[in-house]
Amino acid sequence: YLVVAHAAGRVRTELEIDDQPSGLGWLPDGRLLVVSMRRRQLLRVDADGVKLHADLSALATFHCNDMVVDRHGRAYVGNFGFDLDHALHARGVEGVLADHATASLARVDPDGSVHTAATGMHFPNGSAITADGKVLVVAETLALRLAAFDIAADGTLSNQRVWAPVGMRAPDGICMNRDGHAWIANAIGPECVLFAPGGEVIATVETDQPCFACALGGTDGRTLYMLTAPSSVGDVARASPQGRVLCATVATPGEVGA
Numbered sequence: 001y002l003v004v005a006h007a008a009g010r011v012r013t014e015l016e017i018d019d020q021p022s023g024l025g026w027l028p029d030g031r032l033l034v035v036s037m038r039r040r041q042l043l044r045v046d047a048d049g050v051k052l053h054a055d056l057s058a059l060a061t062f063h064c065n066d067m068v069v070d071r072h073g074r075a076y077v078g079n080f081g082f083d084l085d086h087a088l089h090a091r092g093v094e095g096v097l098a099d100h101a102t103a104s105l106a107r108v109d110p111d112g113s114v115h116t117a118a119t120g121m122h123f124p125n126g127s128a129i130t131a132d133g134k135v136l137v138v139a140e141t142l143a144l145r146l147a148a149f150d151i152a153a154d155g156t157l158s159n160q161r162v163w164a165p166v167g168m169r170a171p172d173g174i175c176m177n178r179d180g181h182a183w184i185a186n187a188i189g190p191e192c193v194l195f196a197p198g199g200e201v202i203a204t205v206e207t208d209q210p211c212f213a214c215a216l217g218g219t220d221g222r223t224l225y226m227l228t229a230p231s232s233v234g235d236v237a238r239a240s241p242q243g244r245v246l247c248a249t250v251a252t253p254g255e256v257g258a
Contacts, residue, residue, distance in 0.1 A: 025069030073110035078124030126174035139171035173213030216254025
């Protein structure tokens with residue numbers, strides 16, 4: 001399901017798909033793109049229904065994950081790289097952090113063609129693009145850092161570098177504010193943390209559970225929405241659905257249209 005949660009607390013089902021949805025983004029004409037995790041596809045919501053936008057199965061080595069869509073309609077999509085739930089059950093968080101398969105980041109152009117954007121990434125997860133459209137920031141969850149790439153005019157990526165180390169935090173979803181700082185949802189701790197390039201902590205919002213996604217919105221862009229749950233492990237989450245959407249007012253708004 002894709003659901004819409006209103007600020008007043010109302011919730012409605014917006015869309016149903018026959019898979020687990022993950023990253024969301026919009027094409028320049030307003031059509032919604034949705035990551036279909038297990039099928040390793042990118043779906044497009046047209047006026048007459050849900051369509052296949054791109055098949056990522058040749059590039060993604062396990063479930064597809066989060067993404068960001070740029071102003072040209074190019075989608076950058078991550079994937080797990082390996083069976084995370086199985087690895088967590090077998091070796092625990094510390095074992096997975098110490099030893100895991102890497103994954104590729106995909107670029108899907110507006111025509112649905114799929115390209116390898118980057119390789120050797122440590123669980124590419126939440127992504128954001130700077131306001132000038134020139135830099136892609138990607139959460140490498142299992143490397144405990146945010147990576148950055150320069151974006152060329154044709155969408156290709158170069159100059160991979162560490163944008164910010166985040167300490168003993170596993171960055172999941174991310175979003176950027178108007179100052180060019182990045183909020184990260186900490187998947188192994190109850191917090192959402194704002195980082196400057198280089199790794200300085202600017203602000204922290206405590207949450208009730210581990211935090212898996214965040215976004216800036218509201219009428220003035222200063223509402224930080226945070227998605228929390230007891231666990232990201234599938235069978236644990238299904239056994240006791242306790243996910244929540246939290247919100248907090250923050251000092252600096254998000255970019256308009258980000």
